[in-house]
Amino acid sequence: MTGYMTEQEFYRYVENGGKVDATDPMPEAYKREVARIMSFQALAEIVGTLLSAEWVPKAPSVIRKMMYTAKAQDEMGHAHILIRQCEDIGVTREQIIEEYLAGKRKLLNIFHYGFDRYEEMVVGMLMQNTGAIVQFQSLVKGSYLPYIRALRKIMKEESFHYNLAVDMVEYVTKNGTNEQRQIIQEAIDTWYPRMLAYFGPPEKGEPPVDALRWRIKCDTNDDVREAWLEKIVPLISSLGYTIHDPLLKKDERTGRWSYTEPDWEEVRRVINDGGPRSAYWKEKIRKCYEETRWVRDVVSRYSAGQAAAVGA
Amino acid sequence: MSERNRLQVYEVLVQETKDKFPVNVGSVRAPSPTLALQMAREVFARRENCVKVMVVNREAVHVLDDEEYLGYARKKVFRLPFLREREARPRERNGKQEDAG
Numbered sequence: 484m485t486g487y488m489t490e491q492e493f494y495r496y497v498e499n500g501g502k503v504d505a506t507d508p509m510p511e512a513y514k515r516e517v518a519r520i521m522s523f524q525a526l527a528e529i530v531g532t533l534l535s536a537e538w539v540p541k542a543p544s545v546i547r548k549m550m551y552t553a554k555a556q557d558e559m560g561h562a563h564i565l566i567r568q569c570e571d572i573g574v575t576r577e578q579i580i581e582e583y584l585a586g587k588r589k590l591l592n593i594f595h596y597g598f599d600r601y602e603e604m605v606v607g608m609l610m611q612n613t614g615a616i617v618q619f620q621s622l623v624k625g626s627y628l629p630y631i632r633a634l635r636k637i638m639k640e641e642s643f644h645y646n647l648a649v650d651m652v653e654y655v656t657k658n659g660t661n662e663q664r665q666i667i668q669e670a671i672d673t674w675y676p677r678m679l680a681y682f683g684p685p686e687k688g689e690p691p692v693d694a695l696r697w698r699i700k701c702d703t704n705d706d707v708r709e710a711w712l713e714k715i716v717p718l719i720s721s722l723g724y725t726i727h728d729p730l731l732k733k734d735e736r737t738g739r740w741s742y743t744e745p746d747w748e749e750v751r752r753v754i755n756d757g758g759p760r761s762a763y764w765k766e767k768i769r770k771c772y773e774e775t776r777w778v779r780d781v782v783s784r785y786s787a788g789q790a791a792a793v794g795a
Numbered sequence: 796m797s798e799r800n801r802l803q804v805y806e807v808l809v810q811e812t813k814d815k816f817p818v819n820v821g822s823v824r825a826p827s828p829t830l831a832l833q834m835a836r837e838v839f840a841r842r843e844n845c846v847k848v849m850v851v852n853r854e855a856v857h858v859l860d861d862e863e864y865l866g867y868a869r870k871k872v873f874r875l876p877f878l879r880e881r882e883a884r885p886r887e888r889n890g891k892q893e894d895a896g
Binding site: 506556557560563564567570571632633636640643782783785786 | 802803804820821822823824826827830834837838841842858860
Protein backbone atom coordinates (compact mmCIF):
# COMPACT_ATOMS: atom_id res chain seq x y z
CA MET A 484 0.00 0.00 0.00
CA THR A 485 2.70 2.45 1.02
CA GLY A 486 5.16 1.12 -1.55
CA TYR A 487 5.24 4.05 -3.95
CA MET A 488 5.12 6.80 -1.34
CA THR A 489 7.80 9.31 -0.52
CA GLU A 490 8.47 9.85 3.17
CA GLN A 491 6.32 12.97 3.14
CA GLU A 492 3.47 11.18 1.40
CA PHE A 493 3.71 8.37 3.97
CA TYR A 494 3.35 10.78 6.87
CA ARG A 495 0.45 12.56 5.20
CA TYR A 496 -1.13 9.14 4.62
CA VAL A 497 -0.95 8.09 8.31
CA GLU A 498 -1.92 11.54 9.54
CA ASN A 499 -5.10 11.21 7.48
CA GLY A 500 -5.98 7.86 9.04
CA GLY A 501 -4.11 5.53 6.63
CA LYS A 502 -3.13 2.11 8.00
CA VAL A 503 0.27 0.42 7.74
CA ASP A 504 1.14 -3.28 7.83
CA ALA A 505 4.42 -4.91 8.92
CA THR A 506 5.32 -5.80 5.33
CA ASP A 507 4.71 -2.27 3.99
CA PRO A 508 7.69 0.03 3.45
CA MET A 509 7.81 2.67 6.19
CA PRO A 510 10.24 5.42 7.25
CA GLU A 511 12.77 4.43 9.93
CA ALA A 512 11.48 7.09 12.34
CA TYR A 513 7.93 5.70 12.17
CA LYS A 514 9.16 2.14 12.62
CA ARG A 515 11.27 3.15 15.63
CA GLU A 516 8.34 4.91 17.26
CA VAL A 517 6.00 1.93 16.74
CA ALA A 518 8.65 -0.45 18.12
CA ARG A 519 9.25 1.85 21.10
CA ILE A 520 5.58 1.90 22.08
CA MET A 521 4.95 -1.81 21.49
CA SER A 522 8.10 -2.93 23.30
CA PHE A 523 7.30 -0.63 26.22
CA GLN A 524 3.96 -2.40 26.61
CA ALA A 525 5.61 -5.81 26.11
CA LEU A 526 7.95 -5.15 29.03
CA ALA A 527 4.99 -4.05 31.15
CA GLU A 528 3.26 -7.36 30.37
CA ILE A 529 6.36 -9.31 31.40
CA VAL A 530 6.53 -7.50 34.76
CA GLY A 531 2.74 -7.90 35.03
CA THR A 532 3.19 -11.66 34.71
CA LEU A 533 5.59 -11.79 37.65
CA LEU A 534 3.33 -9.54 39.67
CA SER A 535 0.35 -11.86 39.13
CA ALA A 536 2.41 -15.02 39.61
CA GLU A 537 3.64 -13.71 42.95
CA TRP A 538 0.06 -13.69 44.25
CA VAL A 539 -0.63 -17.32 43.33
CA PRO A 540 0.82 -18.70 46.61
CA LYS A 541 -0.56 -15.75 48.61
CA ALA A 542 -4.14 -15.75 47.27
CA PRO A 543 -6.62 -16.82 49.97
CA SER A 544 -8.32 -19.81 48.31
CA VAL A 545 -7.55 -22.55 45.81
CA ILE A 546 -9.93 -21.07 43.23
CA ARG A 547 -8.33 -17.62 43.53
CA LYS A 548 -4.89 -19.23 43.15
CA MET A 549 -6.09 -20.91 39.97
CA MET A 550 -7.59 -17.66 38.70
CA TYR A 551 -4.28 -15.94 39.35
CA THR A 552 -2.38 -18.65 37.53
CA ALA A 553 -4.68 -18.07 34.55
CA LYS A 554 -4.14 -14.34 34.79
CA ALA A 555 -0.36 -14.75 34.87
CA GLN A 556 -0.57 -16.93 31.76
CA ASP A 557 -2.70 -14.28 30.04
CA GLU A 558 -0.12 -11.60 30.78
CA MET A 559 2.67 -13.73 29.35
CA GLY A 560 0.46 -14.43 26.33
CA HIS A 561 0.05 -10.66 25.84
CA ALA A 562 3.80 -10.19 26.14
CA HIS A 563 4.33 -12.90 23.56
CA ILE A 564 1.89 -11.42 21.06
CA LEU A 565 3.43 -7.95 21.41
CA ILE A 566 6.97 -9.28 21.25
CA ARG A 567 6.19 -11.08 18.00
CA GLN A 568 5.08 -7.77 16.49
CA CYS A 569 8.26 -6.11 17.80
CA GLU A 570 10.44 -8.86 16.34
CA ASP A 571 8.85 -8.43 12.92
CA ILE A 572 10.24 -4.89 12.87
CA GLY A 573 13.60 -5.71 14.40
CA VAL A 574 13.36 -5.60 18.21
CA THR A 575 13.81 -9.03 19.82
CA ARG A 576 12.58 -10.38 23.15
CA GLU A 577 16.17 -10.80 24.34
CA GLN A 578 16.83 -7.14 23.55
CA ILE A 579 13.76 -5.98 25.50
CA ILE A 580 14.74 -7.91 28.62
CA GLU A 581 18.48 -7.30 28.40
CA GLU A 582 18.06 -3.56 27.82
CA TYR A 583 15.73 -3.34 30.81
CA LEU A 584 18.26 -5.18 32.99
CA ALA A 585 21.00 -2.83 31.74
CA GLY A 586 18.89 0.16 32.79
CA LYS A 587 18.24 1.32 29.23
CA ARG A 588 14.50 0.74 29.38
CA LYS A 589 12.13 2.40 31.83
CA LEU A 590 9.14 0.86 33.53
CA LEU A 591 5.72 2.43 34.02
CA ASN A 592 5.44 4.27 37.34
CA ILE A 593 2.98 1.71 38.77
CA PHE A 594 5.55 -1.08 38.53
CA HIS A 595 7.85 0.67 40.95
CA TYR A 596 5.45 -0.09 43.79
CA GLY A 597 4.19 -3.31 45.29
CA PHE A 598 1.32 -4.59 47.41
CA ASP A 599 1.69 -5.58 51.03
CA ARG A 600 -1.67 -7.24 51.39
CA TYR A 601 -4.20 -9.10 49.29
CA GLU A 602 -6.84 -6.40 49.84
CA GLU A 603 -4.45 -3.78 48.54
CA MET A 604 -3.50 -5.93 45.58
CA VAL A 605 -7.12 -6.40 44.42
CA VAL A 606 -7.62 -2.62 44.46
CA GLY A 607 -4.39 -2.12 42.53
CA MET A 608 -5.57 -4.64 39.93
CA LEU A 609 -8.94 -2.88 39.63
CA MET A 610 -7.21 0.47 39.08
CA GLN A 611 -4.58 -0.89 36.69
CA ASN A 612 -7.00 -2.96 34.61
CA THR A 613 -9.43 -0.08 34.12
CA GLY A 614 -6.43 2.09 33.16
CA ALA A 615 -5.15 -0.47 30.68
CA ILE A 616 -8.60 -0.88 29.13
CA VAL A 617 -9.14 2.82 28.38
CA GLN A 618 -5.59 3.06 27.09
CA PHE A 619 -6.04 0.09 24.73
CA GLN A 620 -9.41 1.44 23.56
CA SER A 621 -7.54 4.53 22.43
CA LEU A 622 -4.47 2.77 20.96
CA VAL A 623 -6.56 0.31 18.95
CA LYS A 624 -7.67 3.20 16.70
CA GLY A 625 -4.05 3.69 15.62
CA SER A 626 -2.28 3.45 12.26
CA TYR A 627 -0.09 0.36 12.73
CA LEU A 628 -2.14 -2.74 11.87
CA PRO A 629 -0.09 -5.45 13.65
CA TYR A 630 -0.43 -3.48 16.90
CA ILE A 631 -4.18 -3.11 16.34
CA ARG A 632 -4.57 -6.85 15.77
CA ALA A 633 -2.50 -7.59 18.89
CA LEU A 634 -4.53 -5.16 20.99
CA ARG A 635 -7.84 -6.68 19.89
CA LYS A 636 -6.72 -10.06 21.19
CA ILE A 637 -5.32 -8.54 24.39
CA MET A 638 -8.46 -6.48 25.11
CA LYS A 639 -10.66 -9.57 25.18
CA GLU A 640 -8.60 -11.02 28.01
CA GLU A 641 -8.13 -7.68 29.72
CA SER A 642 -11.88 -7.41 30.18
CA PHE A 643 -11.75 -10.80 31.90
CA HIS A 644 -9.13 -9.42 34.30
CA TYR A 645 -11.26 -6.36 34.92
CA ASN A 646 -14.27 -8.50 35.86
CA LEU A 647 -12.04 -10.63 38.08
CA ALA A 648 -10.78 -7.54 39.90
CA VAL A 649 -14.32 -6.20 40.42
CA ASP A 650 -15.37 -9.61 41.73
CA MET A 651 -12.49 -9.76 44.20
CA VAL A 652 -13.18 -6.28 45.56
CA GLU A 653 -16.90 -7.06 45.88
CA TYR A 654 -16.20 -10.37 47.60
CA VAL A 655 -13.89 -8.90 50.24
CA THR A 656 -16.28 -5.97 50.74
CA LYS A 657 -19.25 -8.27 51.29
CA ASN A 658 -17.61 -11.05 53.29
CA GLY A 659 -14.62 -9.35 54.88
CA THR A 660 -14.04 -7.56 58.16
CA ASN A 661 -14.20 -3.81 58.80
CA GLU A 662 -10.42 -3.81 58.85
CA GLN A 663 -10.33 -5.33 55.36
CA ARG A 664 -12.80 -2.74 54.03
CA GLN A 665 -10.64 -0.07 55.64
CA ILE A 666 -7.56 -1.41 53.80
CA ILE A 667 -9.47 -1.32 50.52
CA GLN A 668 -10.36 2.34 51.05
CA GLU A 669 -6.75 3.16 51.98
CA ALA A 670 -5.50 1.35 48.89
CA ILE A 671 -7.85 3.44 46.74
CA ASP A 672 -6.41 6.58 48.34
CA THR A 673 -2.85 5.35 47.67
CA TRP A 674 -3.37 4.14 44.12
CA TYR A 675 -5.59 6.90 42.75
CA PRO A 676 -2.81 9.52 42.32
CA ARG A 677 -0.42 6.86 40.99
CA MET A 678 -2.98 5.90 38.37
CA LEU A 679 -3.57 9.53 37.37
CA ALA A 680 0.19 9.71 36.75
CA TYR A 681 0.21 6.36 34.90
CA PHE A 682 -1.18 8.04 31.74
CA GLY A 683 1.80 10.36 31.53
CA PRO A 684 2.18 14.15 31.84
CA PRO A 685 -0.03 16.41 29.72
CA GLU A 686 1.39 17.34 26.30
CA LYS A 687 0.02 20.87 26.92
CA GLY A 688 1.17 23.67 24.64
CA GLU A 689 3.81 21.55 22.91
CA PRO A 690 3.61 20.63 19.26
CA PRO A 691 2.03 17.18 18.96
CA VAL A 692 4.57 14.44 19.62
CA ASP A 693 5.46 12.12 16.73
CA ALA A 694 3.41 9.22 18.08
CA LEU A 695 0.29 11.38 18.10
CA ARG A 696 0.97 13.02 14.76
CA TRP A 697 1.48 9.66 13.05
CA ARG A 698 -1.53 8.20 14.82
CA ILE A 699 0.40 5.46 16.63
CA LYS A 700 -1.24 7.01 19.66
CA CYS A 701 -4.65 8.53 19.02
CA ASP A 702 -5.52 10.57 22.09
CA THR A 703 -3.54 12.90 24.32
CA ASN A 704 -2.52 11.68 27.77
CA ASP A 705 -5.10 14.03 29.29
CA ASP A 706 -7.90 12.60 27.15
CA VAL A 707 -7.05 9.03 28.12
CA ARG A 708 -6.75 10.07 31.78
CA GLU A 709 -10.22 11.58 31.64
CA ALA A 710 -11.62 8.50 29.91
CA TRP A 711 -10.30 6.57 32.91
CA LEU A 712 -11.94 8.95 35.40
CA GLU A 713 -15.19 8.56 33.47
CA LYS A 714 -14.94 4.82 34.16
CA ILE A 715 -13.36 4.59 37.61
CA VAL A 716 -15.29 7.30 39.48
CA PRO A 717 -18.75 5.71 39.14
CA LEU A 718 -17.22 2.24 39.57
CA ILE A 719 -15.57 3.06 42.92
CA SER A 720 -18.74 4.64 44.25
CA SER A 721 -20.86 1.69 43.05
CA LEU A 722 -18.56 -0.58 45.06
CA GLY A 723 -19.27 1.56 48.13
CA TYR A 724 -15.99 3.46 48.37
CA THR A 725 -14.84 7.06 47.88
CA ILE A 726 -12.12 8.77 45.88
CA HIS A 727 -10.71 11.42 48.19
CA ASP A 728 -9.74 14.18 45.79
CA PRO A 729 -11.14 17.61 46.74
CA LEU A 730 -10.73 18.87 43.16
CA LEU A 731 -12.35 15.86 41.48
CA LYS A 732 -15.33 17.13 39.55
CA LYS A 733 -16.89 16.77 36.13
CA ASP A 734 -17.99 19.88 34.29
CA GLU A 735 -21.33 18.66 32.94
CA ARG A 736 -21.31 21.35 30.24
CA THR A 737 -17.90 20.60 28.71
CA GLY A 738 -17.68 16.98 29.85
CA ARG A 739 -14.13 17.63 31.11
CA TRP A 740 -12.85 16.44 34.48
CA SER A 741 -10.85 18.45 36.95
CA TYR A 742 -8.65 16.65 39.49
CA THR A 743 -5.60 17.17 41.66
CA GLU A 744 -2.61 17.19 39.36
CA PRO A 745 -0.13 14.40 40.23
CA ASP A 746 3.26 15.49 41.56
CA TRP A 747 5.14 15.09 38.26
CA GLU A 748 8.51 15.71 39.88
CA GLU A 749 7.91 12.75 42.15
CA VAL A 750 6.69 10.62 39.22
CA ARG A 751 9.82 11.38 37.19
CA ARG A 752 12.00 10.61 40.19
CA VAL A 753 10.30 7.23 40.71
CA ILE A 754 10.58 6.29 37.03
CA ASN A 755 14.23 7.31 36.75
CA ASP A 756 15.66 6.51 40.19
CA GLY A 757 13.19 3.88 41.34
CA GLY A 758 10.45 3.42 43.90
CA PRO A 759 9.98 0.97 46.78
CA ARG A 760 9.97 -2.16 44.57
CA SER A 761 12.06 -1.19 41.52
CA ALA A 762 15.18 -3.07 42.62
CA TYR A 763 13.08 -6.03 43.71
CA TRP A 764 11.46 -6.47 40.29
CA LYS A 765 14.68 -5.98 38.40
CA GLU A 766 16.44 -8.57 40.54
CA LYS A 767 13.54 -10.97 40.09
CA ILE A 768 13.61 -10.61 36.31
CA ARG A 769 17.39 -10.96 36.25
CA LYS A 770 17.11 -14.16 38.28
CA CYS A 771 14.28 -15.56 36.12
CA TYR A 772 16.22 -14.74 32.98
CA GLU A 773 19.36 -16.44 34.27
CA GLU A 774 17.63 -19.44 35.78
CA THR A 775 15.80 -20.20 32.55
CA ARG A 776 18.91 -19.76 30.40
CA TRP A 777 19.43 -23.52 30.28
CA VAL A 778 15.99 -23.91 28.67
CA ARG A 779 16.91 -21.43 25.95
CA ASP A 780 20.24 -23.21 25.48
CA VAL A 781 18.54 -26.59 25.05
CA VAL A 782 16.09 -25.06 22.59
CA SER A 783 18.93 -23.40 20.76
CA ARG A 784 20.98 -26.59 20.46
CA TYR A 785 17.88 -28.50 19.44
CA SER A 786 17.06 -26.02 16.70
CA ALA A 787 20.65 -26.13 15.48
CA GLY A 788 20.21 -29.90 15.16
CA GLN A 789 16.96 -29.41 13.28
CA ALA A 790 18.58 -26.97 10.90
CA ALA A 791 21.50 -29.37 10.32
CA ALA A 792 19.09 -32.26 9.70
CA VAL A 793 17.38 -30.46 6.83
CA GLY A 794 20.70 -29.12 5.55
CA ALA A 795 19.78 -25.51 6.16
CA MET B 796 24.60 -18.22 14.09
CA SER B 797 23.22 -16.63 17.25
CA GLU B 798 20.53 -18.19 19.38
CA ARG B 799 17.93 -15.68 18.30
CA ASN B 800 18.46 -16.20 14.59
CA ARG B 801 18.05 -19.93 14.74
CA LEU B 802 14.47 -19.74 15.88
CA GLN B 803 11.99 -19.64 13.05
CA VAL B 804 8.78 -17.70 12.74
CA TYR B 805 5.66 -19.79 12.24
CA GLU B 806 2.34 -18.33 11.21
CA VAL B 807 -0.51 -19.74 13.30
CA LEU B 808 -3.90 -20.75 11.95
CA VAL B 809 -6.83 -21.62 14.19
CA GLN B 810 -10.03 -23.34 13.14
CA GLU B 811 -12.74 -22.37 15.60
CA THR B 812 -15.40 -24.87 14.57
CA LYS B 813 -15.54 -27.54 11.91
CA ASP B 814 -17.92 -25.57 9.71
CA LYS B 815 -15.41 -22.72 9.35
CA PHE B 816 -12.08 -22.41 7.55
CA PRO B 817 -8.93 -21.96 9.67
CA VAL B 818 -7.92 -18.31 10.12
CA ASN B 819 -4.45 -16.81 10.52
CA VAL B 820 -4.45 -15.38 14.07
CA GLY B 821 -0.81 -14.43 14.63
CA SER B 822 2.64 -15.96 14.83
CA VAL B 823 5.09 -17.65 17.19
CA ARG B 824 8.86 -18.02 17.17
CA ALA B 825 10.04 -21.58 17.77
CA PRO B 826 12.86 -24.02 16.95
CA SER B 827 10.65 -26.70 15.39
CA PRO B 828 7.11 -27.28 14.12
CA THR B 829 6.34 -29.42 17.19
CA LEU B 830 7.31 -26.68 19.62
CA ALA B 831 5.64 -24.07 17.43
CA LEU B 832 2.39 -26.02 17.77
CA GLN B 833 2.75 -26.15 21.55
CA MET B 834 3.40 -22.43 21.73
CA ALA B 835 0.52 -21.68 19.39
CA ARG B 836 -1.85 -23.70 21.55
CA GLU B 837 -0.59 -21.92 24.65
CA VAL B 838 -0.90 -18.40 23.21
CA PHE B 839 -3.93 -18.65 20.91
CA ALA B 840 -6.02 -21.59 22.13
CA ARG B 841 -5.55 -21.39 25.89
CA ARG B 842 -8.74 -19.50 26.65
CA GLU B 843 -10.86 -20.27 23.66
CA ASN B 844 -12.01 -23.59 22.26
CA CYS B 845 -11.14 -24.62 18.76
CA VAL B 846 -10.95 -27.83 16.74
CA LYS B 847 -7.62 -27.38 15.01
CA VAL B 848 -4.37 -25.43 15.32
CA MET B 849 -1.96 -25.26 12.38
CA VAL B 850 1.49 -23.74 12.03
CA VAL B 851 3.28 -22.89 8.80
CA ASN B 852 6.87 -21.79 8.56
CA ARG B 853 6.61 -18.19 7.40
CA GLU B 854 9.25 -18.83 4.74
CA ALA B 855 7.01 -21.46 3.16
CA VAL B 856 4.16 -19.01 2.61
CA HIS B 857 3.76 -17.50 -0.84
CA VAL B 858 2.26 -14.07 -0.76
CA LEU B 859 0.36 -11.89 -3.20
CA ASP B 860 -0.52 -8.54 -1.67
CA ASP B 861 -0.81 -6.11 -4.54
CA GLU B 862 -3.82 -4.19 -3.27
CA GLU B 863 -4.56 -2.54 -6.57
CA TYR B 864 -4.60 -5.82 -8.44
CA LEU B 865 -6.58 -7.58 -5.69
CA GLY B 866 -8.91 -4.67 -5.12
CA TYR B 867 -10.49 -4.26 -8.50
CA ALA B 868 -12.53 -7.45 -8.79
CA ARG B 869 -15.71 -5.57 -8.03
CA LYS B 870 -14.98 -3.00 -10.68
CA LYS B 871 -15.36 -5.50 -13.52
CA VAL B 872 -18.77 -4.73 -15.01
CA PHE B 873 -19.04 -8.07 -16.77
CA ARG B 874 -19.02 -9.81 -13.38
CA LEU B 875 -22.18 -8.01 -12.36
CA PRO B 876 -25.46 -9.79 -13.08
CA PHE B 877 -26.98 -6.76 -14.79
CA LEU B 878 -26.03 -4.08 -17.30
CA ARG B 879 -24.40 -0.93 -15.99
CA GLU B 880 -27.41 1.33 -16.75
CA ARG B 881 -29.60 -0.78 -14.48
CA GLU B 882 -27.51 0.36 -11.49
CA ALA B 883 -28.91 3.87 -11.56
CA ARG B 884 -32.51 2.70 -11.45
CA PRO B 885 -34.09 1.77 -8.14
CA ARG B 886 -34.22 -1.97 -7.67
CA GLU B 887 -37.69 -3.41 -7.75
CA ARG B 888 -37.75 -6.70 -6.00
CA ASN B 889 -40.80 -8.57 -7.29
CA GLY B 890 -41.51 -6.16 -10.10
CA LYS B 891 -41.27 -6.50 -13.86
CA GLN B 892 -37.92 -4.75 -14.04
CA GLU B 893 -36.22 -7.73 -12.44
CA ASP B 894 -36.58 -9.97 -15.50
CA ALA B 895 -35.96 -7.27 -18.07
CA GLY B 896 -32.16 -7.84 -17.76
